[in-house]
Amino acid sequence: MEALTRGEVLRRIVERADLEVFTDRVLDSFWEEPALQQLRPDRDDFRSWVRWNLDLVIRWLTDGQPPTDDEVAVFREHARTRVAEGFPPDLIPASFRRGARFAWRAILEVATEAERAALVESAEVLFEYVDRVSRVYSEAYEYTARTRGPSAEEIAAGDLLRRLAADEPPLTEDQRLAERIGFRIDQAARPFAVAIPGRPAQQHSELAARLRRRRALAASEGRRVVGLCNVKAPWRGLELDAHALIAHGPPAIGGERGPALDELRDVIQIAAARGRTGEVGLAEFLPELLLSRSPRLASQIRARVYSPLDGDHPELVRTLNALIKNDFEKGRAAAALPVHRNTLRDRIARISELTGVDLERAEGRGLAWLAWLQRPDR
Numbered sequence: 001m002e003a004l005t006r007g008e009v010l011r012r013i014v015e016r017a018d019l020e021v022f023t024d025r026v027l028d029s030f031w032e033e034p035a036l037q038q039l040r041p042d043r044d045d046f047r048s049w050v051r052w053n054l055d056l057v058i059r060w061l062t063d064g065q066p067p068t069d070d071e072v073a074v075f076r077e078h079a080r081t082r083v084a085e086g087f088p089p090d091l092i093p094a095s096f097r098r099g100a101r102f103a104w105r106a107i108l109e110v111a112t113e114a115e116r117a118a119l120v121e122s123a124e125v126l127f128e129y130v131d132r133v134s135r136v137y138s139e140a141y142e143y144t145a146r147t148r149g150p151s152a153e154e155i156a157a158g159d160l161l162r163r164l165a166a167d168e169p170p171l172t173e174d175q176r177l178a179e180r181i182g183f184r185i186d187q188a189a190r191p192f193a194v195a196i197p198g199r200p201a202q203q204h205s206e207l208a209a210r211l212r213r214r215r216a217l218a219a220s221e222g223r224r225v226v227g228l229c230n231v232k233a234p235w236r237g238l239e240l241d242a243h244a245l246i247a248h249g250p251p252a253i254g255g256e257r258g259p260a261l262d263e264l265r266d267v268i269q270i271a272a273a274r275g276r277t278g279e280v281g282l283a284e285f286l287p288e289l290l291l292s293r294s295p296r297l298a299s300q301i302r303a304r305v306y307s308p309l310d311g312d313h314p315e316l317v318r319t320l321n322a323l324i325k326n327d328f329e330k331g332r333a334a335a336a337l338p339v340h341r342n343t344l345r346d347r348i349a350r351i352s353e354l355t356g357v358d359l360e361r362a363e364g365r366g367l368a369w370l371a372w373l374q375r376p377d378r
Helices: 002-016 019-031 043-063 069-084 091-110 113-119 122-147 152-165 172-181 201-212 254-273 282-293 295-306 314-325 330-336 341-355 362-373
Strands: 190-195 216-220 225-229 245-248 278-281
Touching: 002 043, 002 091, 002 113, 019 043, 019 091, 019 295, 043 091, 043 122, 043 295, 069 091, 069 122, 091 113, 091 122, 113 122, 152 172, 152 201, 152 216, 152 225, 152 254, 172 216, 190 201, 190 254, 201 216, 201 225, 225 254, 245 254, 254 282, 278 282, 282 295, 282 362, 295 314, 295 362, 314 330, 314 341, 314 362, 330 341
Parallel strands: 245 278
Antiparallel strands: 190 225, 190 245, 216 225
């Protein structure tokens, strides 16, 4: 009876909560960590992962059902993927710990005095979940360390890139590496990033080695290759996968190098999400870059426009998307839906009423466009 009472208490708390908002708050509890942001992760992917974990924890706390073998297998696959992408060993477990601490404090804050008494032992379940997940990730990293690792040259190239990005003076071993591959440290260099979506880390390591043989300072980051080159477009002489993405910027030197590489990491991620292939330019994605550099503001913009519509008003979401895709030209939007222009007018008025965003004004249209840029269904 005692366990049932705890389960019922947690069900009542969950029923009172907005799980979509709670998911965003849990994600926010670790999203800004520098070690995570350096990897330029996709927020929507992380959010989906957080929500899935919340559902598992809630089920265990309310029904007493821990993760099944199939669900543990999903964790193992997720861990192997993060290893391949170059995530540091403790990054994901640390994020779980931060998220769990935040979630537990939030639960206690909304619980009544009577409910808190029934929640005491539930903390053990929550942190047992975190321990189990952490063990899965530890095992994945231990296995990887035993079976393969980067070459000495790959490690040295990555170290030199990090020092140049931080505008730190190169070491003696950096000079030796640069001389060996034909890269001139003291000259302006063109930053670049290359990714082959869906391909393993080993393939990216091999690509980085091929680029170094063409006088580029290149290093794999698991899911992509980043680098600097004094020569013109060293990747153009290589036979790359048809799905390869290449982003490059103008020559940079000194303190310009680090920010330039960061921007190209973001461009690769954004372009991959859009299904692009081949060479892409930074200028094509300036609005998306602004949003990616301010994730909290981007989330607020997205929520301001779409949260009042998602779920209960799918026809208004379709209408707004069609309006934006057609540059707010009502005749084309009505034809695309298709609906009568009077129906479109009424829907636009309803969207503005629900969101507080005036779609007849430039400011409202700009806000809606920025929100739409973040939609996976755009």
